[in-house]
Amino acid sequence: MDSTREGLLSRGPQHRQQNSLGYFEDGTPIQTPPPLYSSSFQDDARDRASNQQHNYRPAGHLGGINFAGWQPLSSVPDGEDQGDQEQQAKENPFRDQDPSFDDRPVYNLEISNKPGSSYTRENGPDGVYVSKLRPWSSRWNMKHLPWKSLVPLVLCFTSIGASLYTAYRAENRPVKDWSFPIVGNVQPPTILAFFSAMTNSLMLLAFTNAWVTMFWLQAMQPGGVPIADLHYHTQGAMGLAGALSALLKGRSIGISLVCIMIAASSIARGPLIQRAVSVQTYEFSVNGTIDLPIMRSVTDGWGGRFNENSGNDMASFDEGFSQAIRDFQAKAPIHIPGLGQPCENCSFTVNGFGFDVMNCTEKTTPYHIFERWNMGPDFFKLDKNATFYEVYISFRLEYPSQHGSYDKWDWRYSIIPMGIETSILRKTDPDCKGNTTTRVCFLRPSRLKYKLFMDKGSNVTFQSSDWKSDVVVEHVTLIYPYRNETSTILPLGLFAKNLFESRAMLYEGSGDHDMTYSGLGGYLYHREHVPGTRRCWGTWDDPFDDIMNSYRDLGLRLSIREAMEKREEAENLRAIGNVTDADALMEKVMQKNVEFVSNQASLRYVVDKGKLWLGLGVSFIGPLATLILLLWQWWGRAMFMGSPGLGRTFSMSPLEIANAFFGDGGGGVPVARRTTMSTSYPPGSGSESTSKADSSLTAVEMEVDQGDYQNLNQQQHTHTLAPILKGCSSNSSASQIVKHIRRRTIAMNGNGGLVRNKEPRVQYGVEESSGRLAFVIIERGEDGETAVRRPRSKEML
Known part of the structure; x- marks a missing residue:
């Protein structure tokens, strides 16, 4: 230790008592160390240049820093000449370039070996880290x-x-x-x-x-x-x-x-x-035209072949006709294949094969059922069985009265238009006495207009479930086959005969009447008796609508099926070069420019x-x-209102507020003001605020008492923020304060980097010395170290 420092340390407290003007009593001014840390090249160059002119060492110890008033050990005398000033200008190249250049001497602080002593930053071989003073920016920065x-x-x-x-x-x-x-x-x-x-x-x-x-x-x-x-x-x-x-x-x-x-x-x-924003169903219509491969009628002779020696009416069905009946029985969707552009949810009208209902006649037959037929002298019983339900389907000439009566084996029978005749007998009265009704209708093969609906998968359905909505366009000629010829009307008749022909007959049983059935119709269309007509066998519904709707469904399937086969035939003709016949055949197959209305429902967003x-x-x-x-x-x-702006970034961080209240190194209130504030209460008055001021404000006051400096530090600075914030710029933001604390911690723990468990910690609890709940700072941040205790139950604090 040099003589100058020894002389400084040898002063008594009477020589170190500062007054309100920032001077010791002996007249020595208190010099505040300027910042050593610079983030720019200019600051570092300036620091190096300034250190060449002044070499300061501190004396004393306060808050972990040896300090007893700053005194340059060697400096240029006050009477330096012009040459010395020019030499300083060379050594300090930024003096004239930067108006804000701080020409104050740079203080190199000596690192103490005492525990918990000064914190360092490498700014030279023995420099101590002190946050640089930060300038207050313009209001409109x-x-x-x-x-x-x-x-x-x-x-x-x-x-x-x-x-x-x-x-x-x-x-x-x-x-x-x-x-x-x-x-x-x-x-x-x-x-x-x-x-x-x-x-x-x-x-x-x-x-x-x-x-x-x-x-x-x-x-x-x-x-x-x-x-x-x-x-x-x-x-x-x-x-x-x-x-x-x-x-x-x-x-x-x-x-x-x-x-x-x-x-x-x-x-x-x-x-x-x-x-x-919600979702609503929006319905709209789109009009257009479409080409559909549907035959307007079926070709005579396409349904199957008649064989007079087979013992049956037909020898075989055509493959396409059989497939259409199988699809009908399976209730498969009616699909239109080969559409170039399917129409989604479209309604349109097309021509197709069907039957026109003509010349329907009705007649009645009386019946009388006796419940007690075998009792009494006036007993009368039925002499024969009574038929209460019967469906019979046969073939008939279109106009029999004009052609006479021919046998079906007669060749003239095969050149006359044929139709299908349906005869339906049923009991319509629920009573035991009444009349049965017989209805006979002639079904003439025809071309009909069907109103269809197509979904997006090219499947079509009838818009109406009632055959009466269909419109007859014209009658077509289908003749009965002669000998081994092909036929279409005959398979159509056999379809209905096997599907609908049935009988329900009342007969005299053992001691009572009973009913016998043939075919499914007698069972399917039978309705039970109504109250008061017990044992009268109820009624039977009319199956005629079902017969017509079945023919309607099958007729459309046949029109689509034959169109598909004719298209394949036309493609084969075109493949062999017979374009004329192919085009003519396609004219029969295709129904072009069919107008449609696409009724679409769309989910749309509505605002x-x-x-x-x-x-x-x-x-x-x-x-x-x-x-x-x-x-x-x-x-x-x-x-x-003349309110100034903010010269830096601010926050409500507790560290930033604490630095503003109690910070040192240029922060907080001036030293002289702090001295006045700390002595607002007379010493020994016992005022709590005095003790608090002593533990906070006095902790940052540059006051050095004689005696053991380490004990003084422990008494005045342990467990407070004062030593933590010492040297931090009063114009530091919260992040800069944290950075200051971290670098201070690095200095305290050596040059090996930040040790997390050595960072100062904060605890909240009862401080034994004051008996109050308070935050305390654990300087070294050792794991498990405790400076306060938990409050006890019902403890008055």
């Missing part, structure tokens, strides 16, 4: 504008605009065709919910940062703000309940009103906007504009309120 609020507000308005664009894009759009950029087919309600959540998050972020900005701006205005507003400003921003509480007390009114508006708009926004605009209006309440309050605090007060 773009860097320190409230970007953390303005940017989220801009994004918040963008999110609201995106919600409006989603609703606009969804208006009257089919659900199946919906798509949205980036997310694809995610449905509009989901997208609106996402934008609503994003708006809430961005608005909360903007409000949080605006809340911080407003507090610091208000604190900087002339007169400041009441200290209780530290609480109410925070409470007013902590949700609806806190805002109402602060508002009722008349504190932090602006921030509380904005918080209430944000809370209310956040609740109402989502339901209003999402309910603005309720009233709910949409109401939701958007509610969405703007929170962001606009935040923006207006922020702009007023930032620009309005600056322009009209």
Whole structure:
């Protein structure tokens, strides 16, 4: 240790007592060390240049730093000549280039070997890290504008605009065709919910940062703000309940009103906007034409071949005719193959094969059933069996009265148009006495207009389930086969005969009447007796509608089936070069330019504009309120009330607030002011505030008492923030304060890097020395170290 330092340390306390002007009593001025740390090349060059002119070492010990008043060990004498100044200018190249150049001497602090002593940063072989003084920026510095609020507000308005664009894009759009950029087919309600959540998050972020900005701006205005507003400003921003509480007390009114508006708009926004878009069924019609491969009628001789020696009416069915009957029995969909462009949900009218109902006649036959037929002298019983239900299908000449009566083996029989005759006898009266009705109709082969409906799979169905809705276009000629010829009318008759012919006959049984059946019809169309007509055998329904509807269904299937076979035949003709016959055959097959009406039902998004605009209006309440309050605090007060702007980024971090209250190294209040504040209560008055001031303000006062400096440090600085914040710039942001603490920790733990468990820690509990609940700082941050205890149950604190 050099003689100069020894001389400094040999001074008594009477020589180190500072006055309010920042001088020791012996007249030595207190020199504050300038920053050693520089983030730029210019600062480093300046530090190196300045160290060549001054070489300072500290004496004494305070807060882990040897300090007893700063005194240069060697310096240029006061009477330096012009040459020396020129030499300084060469060694300090930035002196004239930078108006803000700090020409104060750079202090190199000696690192103490005592535990918990000074923290270091490598700025030379033995430099100690001290945060550099940070300049206060201009009020209109773009860097320190409230970007953390303005940017989220801009994004918040963008999110609201995106919600409006989603609703606009969804208006009257089919659900199946919906798509949205980036997310694809995610449905509009989901997208609106996402934008609503994003708006809430961005608005909360903007409000949080605006809340911080407003507090610091208000604190900087002339007169400041009441200290209780530290609480109410925070409470007013902590949700609806806190805002109402602060508002009722008349504190932090602006921030509380904005918080209430944000809370209310956040609740109402989502339901209003999402309910603005709904799904509705929209029905519309499309007109057009289509070409359909359907025969207008069936060809005579296409159904099968007659064999006079087989003992039956038919020897075989044509393959296509058989397939059509099998499809009918299986109730398979009626499919139109070979459509170039299927028509979806189309209604149209086409020609097809069917029967015209002609010359229907009716007659009645009486019946009388006696319940007790074998009792009494006046008993009369039926002499023969009674038929109550019978369906008979036969072939008949179209006009028998004009052609006479021919045997079916006569050749003249094969050149006369033929039809099918149906005879239906049934009991229509539920009583035991009444009449049976016989109805006879002639079915003439014809070309009919069928009203069909086609789905999107090229399957067709009848628009009406009643055969009476079909319109007869013209009659067609189908003749009975002669000997071994082919026929179509004969297979058609056999189809109905085997499907519908049936009989139900009443006969005299053993001691009573009974019923015998042949075929399914007698069972299927029988209806039970009504009350009061027991043992009268009920009634039978008329199967004629079912017969006609079956012929209707089969006729359309036959028209489509034969058209398919004729198309294949035409393609074969065209393949061998017979284009003329192929085209002629296709003219019979195809029904061209058939007009259709496509009745379509589409699910579409519909936007309720009233709910949409109401939701958007509610969405703007929170962001606009935040923006207006922020702009007023930032620009309005600056322009009209002279309130200064913020020269750096601020936060409500406890470390930043503590640094503003109690920080050292240029932070907090001046040293002289701190001395005055710390002595506001007479020593020994027992005032609690005196003890608190002694533990906080005095902890950062540059006061060095005689005696053991380490004990002094432990008494005044242990478990407080004072030594942690010592050397930190008063103009540091929260992140810069944290950086300062971390670098200080690195210095305390050596050059090996930050050791997490050595970082200072904070504990909350009862401090034994004061008996109060308090935060305490554990300087070394050792694991398991405890400086306070937990409160005891019902302990008065």
